[in-house]
Amino acid sequence: MPASRTAAEGTREKLLDAAEQAFADHGFEGATVREICLRAGANIAAVNYYFGDKLNLYTEVLRRFARKLDVEAALSDRTAPPEVVLRAIIRMRLRGMFASQNPDLPFRVMMHEWAHPTPAMDRVLNETLRPLYDRFRDIVGAIIGLPRDHETTRLCVHSIIGQAIHYVQGRPILAKLWPELTMTPEQVDRIADHIADFSLAYLHTFKSARRRLPRDARERKRP
Amino acid sequence: MPASRTAAEGTREKLLDAAEQAFADHGFEGATVREICLRAGANIAAVNYYFGDKLNLYTEVLRRFARKLDVEAALSDRTAPPEVVLRAIIRMRLRGMFASQNPDLPFRVMMHEWAHPTPAMDRVLNETLRPLYDRFRDIVGAIIGLPRDHETTRLCVHSIIGQAIHYVQGRPILAKLWPELTMTPEQVDRIADHIADFSLAYLHTFKSARRRLPRDARERKRP
DNA sequence: TAACGATTTAAACTGTTGTTTGAAATGAAT
């Protein structure tokens, strides 16, 4: 089924490919071991043979996500102004999630995890999601001139994350509420730019008018 | 289990109460009829006796949501300026979803539906969610001076919805990424105000500076 | 070729799900 790999590769890798696809589509509980093995061209017992159980296979898929994040974090330019970095990150994320050729399956898996966490999450959360989260807080904090732990910084970060995730999480109902929306590459880029514009409009109120800070940051400490 | 109702009420109503709670907690597939019947103090066969099957019971819970939305829509003040209405709606929604006393269970059910739609959704979507969605588009459209069908209007609406939903959908992981965040009534109001401020900052760029429209609305038709 | 470890296979096992059954209990009308 995975076109990028040959039949000569190991069953273990084929299982991981199929599992990644299945978990991205249906989440941990929704995906079945039988479906995974079928798509991998392997026997039902293969997942037990190579990974012990379903949760271990799932954890391994999550670890791929970790590795993918690492290289991506290393690629980002740390010298560019934070507004540019922010826009680039938003665009990269959305492109990855909606790319028709090679969709960002690990990230879609993480989206399911976001709504319905599994025990496997605890193992990889701290070494994958938190660094990304912290770095994102630094970028936003640099724009608004507040520390990463400030409540306003965190609220802004979650406002941006919420906008982006929404297009993946709510895709099924979005398709019914807004059927004309087709996720072409151009459309995805427009959405990404919109999220960046929408967010920067608020973030820039901190920089341009220090005297008139937005009300939710005027006299507040972090919780 | 439901403290608000007496033991004298019908089994059917107790089932609906328990089902609402269970579906709000675990979604349609995650909730089990055994758990529902146990919490309702009824026999396993009760759901079949009163509703036929699980999906019918679920549909009935969704219908409650519809009725609740109707009265809420009737309550909102149509004469107030759209910015005020927008802020009020955001606050009302978040308060309802995180109210400790009587949480907005039907809305939390709908949140699960948002990520994992069921066949029951089609029946009630058009007569429940779409009117709310359309009305929300009108409010945002009134602020930015664009029709409800304009792409920018829709993108803004989804930016706001995405922010709000995020705090419900991503609650589990949010608790790990931001453990200090406790959803007290005051905190929920602060979040609601932040979402309103964050969003209005962008929406007001349309009103204040017609000559310098944001780039994503300058020369674009709806898709 | 023979032997042996690694892999694959078909089948069964255990547990849980939604659903159904038929008898027992209930309660109001005759």
Next chain:
DNA sequence: ATTCATTTCAAACAACAGTTTAAATCGTTA
């Protein structure tokens, strides 16, 4: 008190999940 429809109950049902088993197969090495 007797009837009769309504409601409740314990038990079993079929379907499906993840997991396990033991035999069959494969591939490499002696």
